[in-house]
Amino acid sequence: MAKAQTPEEKNYKVIAENRRARREYAIEDDLEVGIQLMGSEVKSLRQGGAQITECYAEVDDGELWLVNSYIAPYEQAKTWKHEERRRRKLLASRREIARMWNATQRQGMTIVPLVMYFNHRGLVKMKVGIAKGKKLADKRATDAKRDWNRQKQRLLKQQG
Known part of the structure; x- marks a missing residue:
């Protein structure tokens, strides 16, 4: 269900979402x-x-990069077209980049893009998650928990 937008969030728009990541x-x-883009990409x-x-x-090398993301070519850009699957630089503070490097190199975590969107100022932002891969049993447990919560909500709705 769509969330009602407040006046300061009128420009907020989800561009792409990675639903499989969860x-x-x-x-x-x-x-x-943030993400560093060319004009035709925006x-x-x-x-x-x-x-x-x-x-x-x-x-x-102390920088955060987005690898293998796809941005469709912009047909009206004739001279300065962009590559669809190029590496794009992600913009974060040094402290956050160091924390992510520590999580990936020492703790075996992965940096997963969750959602790409235009924020309320119209800038392209990306939400990335520091994640650990799930095993098959963990996925099944998550599915069972989600199904039980749905069933519980149905029962409460029928009683009330």
């Missing part, structure tokens, strides 16, 4: 980061041409 990974922490995102389900983020 099933495949146990998200420990999430963080909002215009393509305004038309809704993006996919982040197969991408991941990595820390390389």
Whole structure:
């Protein structure tokens, strides 16, 4: 169900969402980061041409990079077109990048993109999660818990 937008959130728009991430990974922490884009990429995102389900983020030489994300080509950009699957720099503070590097290198975690959106100021932002991969039994337990909560809500709705 769509959330009602307040006047200061009138420009908020979800571009792409990685729904599989919540099933495949146990998200420990999430963080909002900026993303460095070209003009034709932003215009393509305004038309809704993006996919982040197969991408991941990595820390390389003290910088955070988004790898294998897809942004559709913008047809009106004739001279300065962008590559669809290039590495894109994610913008975060040094402290946050160091914390992510520590989580990935020492603790075996993964940096997973969760959602890409335009914030209330019209800037492209991305929410990334520091996650640990789930085993098959963990996925089944999560599904069983979600099904039980649904069943519980149905029973409470019938009684009330």
